[in-house]
Amino acid sequence: MGSGGFDMKTFRLISMQIADHDSLTDIAFKEGLIINKEDDQGTWLIEAFVEKEFIPVFEEACKENKDIVTQVIITKKENDPATFKTKVCSVRAINDHACVLLRGKLTRLRSDYPAQLLEYLMEQGFTDGELVTEFRKNLIARPRLVLPKKV
Structure with missing residues (x-):
């Protein structure tokens, strides 16, 4: 061209x-x-x-x-x-x-996926070693996250 x-x-x-x-x-x-x-x-x-x-x-x-x-x-x-x-x-x-x-x-709303995932997993009650395990697993699987609105 x-x-x-x-x-x-x-x-x-x-x-x-x-x-x-x-x-x-x-x-x-x-x-x-x-x-x-x-x-x-x-x-x-x-x-x-x-x-x-x-x-x-x-x-x-x-x-x-x-x-x-x-x-x-x-x-x-x-x-x-x-x-x-x-x-x-x-x-x-x-x-x-x-x-x-x-x-x-x-848009520059480009998601900070790792931080959102960490926040989501903490809200689900994961802590310490299991938090790290879930984080690693989900960072690869990339589940869709919808975080609750901040009040």
Whole structure:
């Protein structure tokens, strides 16, 4: 392509969740890509072939031009989740699925996963040696965490 400014990087989407207040909703999809446009605005595109039950969520957000906080894991499941503030560009229904295109920016809300995991395990009552064992095990397994809101 030469030096036409097309230095986009494409990654495979492994998982996708939508954050709503203090909860995360898993979005089931058949295939997905995330593209770093490498532009001056720091734009990313997320394209996912989502299951039909999620179509209304994206259609409503598109119609209302609503921001959606989207958390994704890219390339391999062991990677830390990345959080994006996105808007829905389009929703195209295809049989029992929809092709959803989101445009957004990486937020600096990037989770401090190890610290969140430690806090979560302490809230579960783990202490001393068992805390270390659970921490090591879960740092590899990467369970999804939803911590209670601080009051």
